[in-house]
Amino acid sequence: MKKFRWGMIGGGKGAFIGGAHRIAAKIANSFELVGGVFDVDFERAKEFAREEDIDFRRVYPDIDSFLLGESGMPVSERIQVVSIVTPNFLHFVHAKKLLSKGYHVICEKPVTLTSSEAIELKEIAEKNNLVFCLTHTYTGYPMVREMKHRIESGAIGTIQRIDAQYLQGWINPIIHGGNAKLAVWRLDPKVAGISSCMGDIGVHAFNMIEYTTGLKIKQVLAVLSTLKPENPLDIDGNVLLKFDENLTGVIRSSQIATGEENNLQISVYGTEGAFHWEQENPNVLKMMHEGAPFEIIKPGYDYLSDFARESHVLPPGHPEGIYEAFGNLYKGAAKAIRGEKTVPGQFPGIEEGIRGMRFIEAVVKSNSEGNSWIDL
């Protein structure tokens, strides 16, 4: 199969996240990088292109010249899909321009800074019949997909309790003065939006809940902490959740849980069983049963759903990491761009982006309005 002609906005030389996207694209094996706006520094952009053996004519200094240059090419040569890996506050403007001109978009998280921006992107993408892939990476893990498949197949009955957490500790030394400079940037609402902890990682826990269960959260009640009065943004918090019918849940999230790395976990309990999954040991899915031994489900076996099996290319026992999960999103996006039938959940789209923004907005509102319940 011929690969897609692929472009990038941002992510050039030395950009960690850009490299991750390129490795993911290699794992998906369906994208060839042929051009883009790789760097705000145009000389660096060209240096990057030289190393990657990319034709200099397709190295652009900004998004407008990109659109001008590519649109002038014959359709058979034009870039087909573009990954946006710029700073967060630029996602919206870049995505809007690209979608308006007919490019499929793969976009880093968070999709935008507000839910209304995300809704606008959705409308354009739908009107132009374009794929929008949001890189909520954790949904690419095979065992998360198996969990989703089994819950939807009724394996644990009706859900009656949901817990999710995303605990990190990296803000701890910053907030306590270890690195004042970082603090300025990381906790600046102009750059980061209305929330730090919930916007950056709480939203992953939120997405994981809606992804694996297929349920929609209706209301949230939040208590957020900035730890210090001079810090404008939340760096820790707990969010109570209400779903349809009698079901409640909780999201716990922190950036000052000292010693924690990327401790994203989810537990879903049903009338007949339960699932537990941890991001730091992603190839293990624990399934609990009413009155029977626990099961440990692992990737690579015939007993798995098609969805999980296709999301793991290595034989059993070879640990796959975050790049492989990332690659699965690229695979899903490639399928969708090709117009192939995709299983729901193969990659997060603009809908997930909108939900995420609404979650963040509602959480911040609940906290500032006396820890009251806010509709999503």
Added chain:
Amino acid sequence: MKKFRWGMIGGGKGAFIGGAHRIAAKIANSFELVGGVFDVDFERAKEFAREEDIDFRRVYPDIDSFLLGESGMPVSERIQVVSIVTPNFLHFVHAKKLLSKGYHVICEKPVTLTSSEAIELKEIAEKNNLVFCLTHTYTGYPMVREMKHRIESGAIGTIQRIDAQYLQGWINPIIHGGNAKLAVWRLDPKVAGISSCMGDIGVHAFNMIEYTTGLKIKQVLAVLSTLKPENPLDIDGNVLLKFDENLTGVIRSSQIATGEENNLQISVYGTEGAFHWEQENPNVLKMMHEGAPFEIIKPGYDYLSDFARESHVLPPGHPEGIYEAFGNLYKGAAKAIRGEKTVPGQFPGIEEGIRGMRFIEAVVKSNSEGNSWIDL
């Protein structure tokens, strides 16, 4: 050292919890069972006494005859300390009578059905200068004690996040009709009090937080679930916590977390490090540091605090279980009765009982008053 003359109210033949108290007493090696009100069925009480080689004259049919009989004995022969292992709603009346007559008391959890009852017990115990030990068993684990010691010694700096959970699944088959008879009894407010989940197990998570950190919870905001309208008591819930100064936390608790057994866990994060402990693997204490490897702390080593070392009699690597933890409470109570100096936290007393009752009452109130913050 001569052993204490020990009595029991309840806990006779076939009573699981009574047997546990006797094994704990054997581990503490300071109590000799010489009499009591072992059973509501007096014949069974005597049968039990025969097996245990207890003098029939000290087998009593009820608490009043117990008090009459024992008080008639010379002080050098009279029972000195009594364990109460009757159904919950009888704890108060038994404890009150015993304390009033000068007996030290070891009482099963929950101490009473209301906080005002617990306060009354406290006043009597203090007036009569008696020891009251409440068997919050989990505080007897050596690694819980090491955690308490280290937090109080400043090992993790100032606390900035606290998470605790107690998840069980055993009500699941009952609530869904698997065992209607049990449901009637277990979820009957007359017998169980105002709360099932929070009263039975949430309060352990509460106690564990206050025990290990030395902090007091000031306010709670709770969301409880009865799952079904016909069920009058909570069987699942989440409780947000406020402490002094900017510190928040959360307790998650459930009796319908299908597949969970006694999954009590606590995480305490400070400015300089953190602790994590799990009841189902009680001999492991995980200590996290800012920017350094995690440590796995285990019982039996010279590097531990005196408090933890004295709470573990076996050499390293011999797993101790719940009986051993239980035995530690009995050891602590024995020390206190002897008038020896005890480390704070060696056994839970009436103060912990009052705190627990207040927690339960506040949680239920928050839930019924629109999920608002309630003072403790």
Added chain:
Amino acid sequence: MKKFRWGMIGGGKGAFIGGAHRIAAKIANSFELVGGVFDVDFERAKEFAREEDIDFRRVYPDIDSFLLGESGMPVSERIQVVSIVTPNFLHFVHAKKLLSKGYHVICEKPVTLTSSEAIELKEIAEKNNLVFCLTHTYTGYPMVREMKHRIESGAIGTIQRIDAQYLQGWINPIIHGGNAKLAVWRLDPKVAGISSCMGDIGVHAFNMIEYTTGLKIKQVLAVLSTLKPENPLDIDGNVLLKFDENLTGVIRSSQIATGEENNLQISVYGTEGAFHWEQENPNVLKMMHEGAPFEIIKPGYDYLSDFARESHVLPPGHPEGIYEAFGNLYKGAAKAIRGEKTVPGQFPGIEEGIRGMRFIEAVVKSNSEGNSWIDL
């Protein structure tokens, strides 16, 4: 049920192992300590008796006066069963005298210093129709018993690979000069017999293999290490095993595996599945299947065999420790003494003692004879 009149040889005041036996007896709830030879120091023995409320007339200065005194009592008062917890080299002489006079015996490990001594004990016990219980404690764990039951029921098909290990590190500081005094005692062949590492702990791994699989080891090939030329006894080694038909295995054992505590593990692989168990996490049994998820089996469930269920008195999720395992052996011995039907494997007997001594002798011989295969 009336308790057995129980005696002890050794194990008095301050003796750790004696206390463990008394707690085990309490858990089994079938033994009442009424006399014995508690201490070589007779005054200390009496002091112990005073604390335990034991009749002074049944406190004896030595084994001969014990036999004289007890045999003079009416059968209905005479001690029925005696636990031997003296130093190893005295086990044989005490057990022989007790069995010859008609007392059931519970004996600490190792049974004797040679296999011929153990065979002699067997002959006497059989002739006098007496129970001999050897406290190989680890066979008392519920999950070890479930493993045995399932293997014997064919759950994993035909066995094709066996691995066992017992790794400790406590000799490390001694052998490197940290504690010369201990070294003299612990590594003295006159006291410890012909082997340190294999005799003390390797034999547990050996026993665990034969216990759980029901198979007999036919030959061993051993490489042992004393680490230093001046040390006469093995403190580390590996033993290759041959069973019937094409099956091999290996036992790894060490007392200088720095940092290890009591790391006893066993893995048994069959044509259709496998089991893995670890002593330091004894309430978890991992069952592997050909082409299906792993299972985690835990104590306290209805799905377990009768044998495992009866070996665990607490509800699921309450961690049981070494005392509880120990208690199970006492329960098994009590059943056998009462003449009740016992499941094979309910307690280790003299046969297991003989097998263990033969293992130790064969291992030492293989090592000294050029690492050749030696029949067991």
Added chain:
Amino acid sequence: MKKFRWGMIGGGKGAFIGGAHRIAAKIANSFELVGGVFDVDFERAKEFAREEDIDFRRVYPDIDSFLLGESGMPVSERIQVVSIVTPNFLHFVHAKKLLSKGYHVICEKPVTLTSSEAIELKEIAEKNNLVFCLTHTYTGYPMVREMKHRIESGAIGTIQRIDAQYLQGWINPIIHGGNAKLAVWRLDPKVAGISSCMGDIGVHAFNMIEYTTGLKIKQVLAVLSTLKPENPLDIDGNVLLKFDENLTGVIRSSQIATGEENNLQISVYGTEGAFHWEQENPNVLKMMHEGAPFEIIKPGYDYLSDFARESHVLPPGHPEGIYEAFGNLYKGAAKAIRGEKTVPGQFPGIEEGIRGMRFIEAVVKSNSEGNSWIDL
């Protein structure tokens, strides 16, 4: 930095291992695939080239035309380094021709079928001053590298015990008739060489021991099992090891350990501490200390050695998998080809290939010569 012009022998369309090499090369970010002998079927080779956007003039039908074609090119365009991912028995002939003509070689494991072949390759590579990289992937894990660094820095003192294992179960259904066809191929000495289990995976455990400790194994004593008489090759075995001075060890390996996946583990015990690492959870390194808490060492921290830090590009808490480890070998090879200074152990070379072949030959000899000690 300009990327190397890279070729492949084998590994074209649909070849799993070829894809893994390409992803590893992408992670290393220093290789651009420009030509090769991608497939024995030349049409498929061209189809692969079309998808990968490779110039058809550099797609060759066989090794000889490859050498002819590339050698005819100007040095500035000629392929510089070639990866060999053909079936095992072809490694030698391809590597020999490539090295003789001046190409750096990256070669799949096992390097050759005999140690004499490997020695021949070494001589050619040295004479021509070429890099030879052998893809013993597991040595690319950051935590394996940290372990190596710390052991060599004396962190655990003098080594006194070594255990390694590599347990798989995938031959189990084949050997028992589940897949007769596979059995013929996998267990055919003409294709697989003199050993199956030890040659394929035991050698990884061997390599891991010599890699992490820097020690050389002097002698082996092996017991191998073919399970069935009609099977000519070992599929299970245990190998006792002798090192210099009083140090022994053991390698356990199996392809019929039912349920095991890629359970490679290594434990190294020294006078002052120990390390334990498991391939299936590769981002955790357990460090044990004499009389102090265990440490859990993880990737991505400043406290690590340069070697480990450079081997992990993601922030702490992002699980890396086998591709990332593989990528580290490609990074190391690239450094060496560029003539940069490399830390010893950055990639396995021909020396490790020779050692591995000698291990396999010695193990098979020991087994067939009555389980005697054989020099390496």
